[in-house]
Amino acid sequence: MIPIVIIGGGASGLMLASLLPAKNAIVIESNSKVGAKLLVSGGGRCNVTNEVLSSSNYLGDQDFISNVLRQFDQNALLRWLEARGLELVYQKNHQYFCPNSAKEIVSVLVKDSSKQTILLNEKVIDIKKNNDYFEINTTKQIIKAKAVVVASGGLSYPVLGASDLGYIVAQKMGHRINKLAPALVGFTLQKEQFFMKELSGSSVNNVEIRVGQKSCIGDLLFTHKGISGPSVLDASLYWEKGSITIDFLPNFRWKSIIGSKKNISTLLPLPKRVIKSLLEHLNVPDKTFDALTKDERDRLFGLQNYSLAPAGTFGYNKAEVTKGGVRVDEVDSHTMMSNKVDGLYFIGEVLDVTGELGGYNLQWAFSSAYVCAEALKLN
Ligand SMILES: Cc1cc2nc3c(=O)[nH]c(=O)nc-3n(C[C@H](O)[C@H](O)[C@H](O)COP(=O)(O)OP(=O)(O)OC[C@H]3O[C@@H](n4cnc5c(N)ncnc54)[C@H](O)[C@@H]3O)c2cc1C
Numbered sequence: 001m002i003p004i005v006i007i008g009g010g011a012s013g014l015m016l017a018s019l020l021p022a023k024n025a026i027v028i029e030s031n032s033k034v035g036a037k038l039l040v041s042g043g044g045r046c047n048v049t050n051e052v053l054s055s056s057n058y059l060g061d062q063d064f065i066s067n068v069l070r071q072f073d074q075n076a077l078l079r080w081l082e083a084r085g086l087e088l089v090y091q092k093n094h095q096y097f098c099p100n101s102a103k104e105i106v107s108v109l110v111k112d113s114s115k116q117t118i119l120l121n122e123k124v125i126d127i128k129k130n131n132d133y134f135e136i137n138t139t140k141q142i143i144k145a146k147a148v149v150v151a152s153g154g155l156s157y158p159v160l161g162a163s164d165l166g167y168i169v170a171q172k173m174g175h176r177i178n179k180l181a182p183a184l185v186g187f188t189l190q191k192e193q194f195f196m197k198e199l200s201g202s203s204v205n206n207v208e209i210r211v212g213q214k215s216c217i218g219d220l221l222f223t224h225k226g227i228s229g230p231s232v233l234d235a236s237l238y239w240e241k242g243s244i245t246i247d248f249l250p251n252f253r254w255k256s257i258i259g260s261k262k263n264i265s266t267l268l269p270l271p272k273r274v275i276k277s278l279l280e281h282l283n284v285p286d287k288t289f290d291a292l293t294k295d296e297r298d299r300l301f302g303l304q305n306y307s308l309a310p311a312g313t314f315g316y317n318k319a320e321v322t323k324g325g326v327r328v329d330e331v332d333s334h335t336m337m338s339n340k341v342d343g344l345y346f347i348g349e350v351l352d353v354t355g356e357l358g359g360y361n362l363q364w365a366f367s368s369a370y371v372c373a374e375a376l377k378l379n
Pocket residue numbers: 007008009010011012013028029030031034035036037038040041042043046047048049122123124125151152153154156157160161162163164165166319320321347348349350358359360361362363365
């Protein structure tokens with residue numbers, strides 16, 4: 001029997017291999033083990049999904065994303081994992097994690113996908129389509145397939161096996177690729193904000209970063225390279241170039257410090273080191289609020305509206321995901337099949353769908369794999 005070939009044994013490829021009937025598919029993985037990225041995800045505990053899920057948590061075509069998520073949403077995923085003995089733990093920000101370690105979800109997927117042939121240490125180099133079948137050229141052999149599923153992920157974290165093969169295959173088969181860029185990643189700084197590097201190791205809780213129409217709330221971390229932390233990572237998803245605005249004190253009411261005899265650095269709810277440095281940068285003397293001139297107060301209010309233009313990002317080596325990818329208007333959201341080449345499918349991060357922090361990218365990998373599996377089962 002001519003098999004289905006799945007390129008990539010990551011989150012989406014393993015889920016697809018698990019869902020297909022036994023002995024139907026060959027998974028080709030360039031690493032020496034499957035699920036390498038899953039194992040390091042969520043700080044080693046894998047943030048698998050989120051209780052609050054909709055297309056608005058993603059950058060990409062909203063209708064396409066809704067169509068796919070609807071067919072296998074967070075509840076369907078939780079049930080699927082529970083049926084295999086893995087009950088996820090609910091944590092802050094509506095996130096679901098593995099109880100102890102990401103190894104738990106990887107072993108569920110490995111067990112379920114072991115009914116297929118899994119080829120390790122074998123890299124796909126090229127694909128050709130003849131009349132009725134595909135020829136997959138790997139570092140070891142040429143494999144014939146009746147269908148090919150590109151589940152090769154994005155460009156981030158090359159040390160974990162990331163390659164551009166998915167994009168190359170897509171282009172070769174006539175698909176267009178939307179601009180690729182690292183996302184869910186820290187920002188490097190321009191000279192004007194180099195003072196922030198001196199704050200390396202400090203963090204601020206619950207800042208609000210505005211990028212265009214989007215507002216990203218979460219902690220901000222100062223690092224020796226620039227700024228990072230959940231709010232920054234989410235902001236990087238929506239940032240193209242130009243300025244972002246940081247509110248270091250969302251919900252803070254200036255009224256509450258009028259009349260106080262204490263200096264502002266002791267009254268503002270920010271770490272001492274951070275507020276001292278920000279005041280210096282904004283040229284605001286550390287006095288009582290009442291003693292500040294109007295101009296000094298106006299500069300102080302800048303803490304709630306601090307504009308900075310990142311120099312760039314920390315790049316693919318540090319990015320959790322790649323934004324951009326295979327254009328979804330050339331893929332069918334009911335099957336994940338290419339509209340250009342019969343039998344060619346795309347799932348997971350290789351597509352131009354990128355989720356926010358919080359389990360959304362793995363949910364996407366699993367939902368798109370499910371939709372593809374249902375379509376392949378009918379063929
Ligand atoms: C450090 C880190 C932490 C993360 N944490 C989370 C999290 O907690 N929650 C969340 O939702 N998302 C998280 N993500 C993102 C998430 O892991 C990815 O979006 C998801 O794994 C994408 O699934 P995928 O199947 O598309 O690609 P991948 O899981 O990357 O799998 C692609 C596979 O294809 C293989 N491959 C590539 N090219 C070839 C080739 N030519 N031949 C053969 N094999 C090939 C790769 O080796 C890889 O194993 C994290 C990412 C990183 C880097």
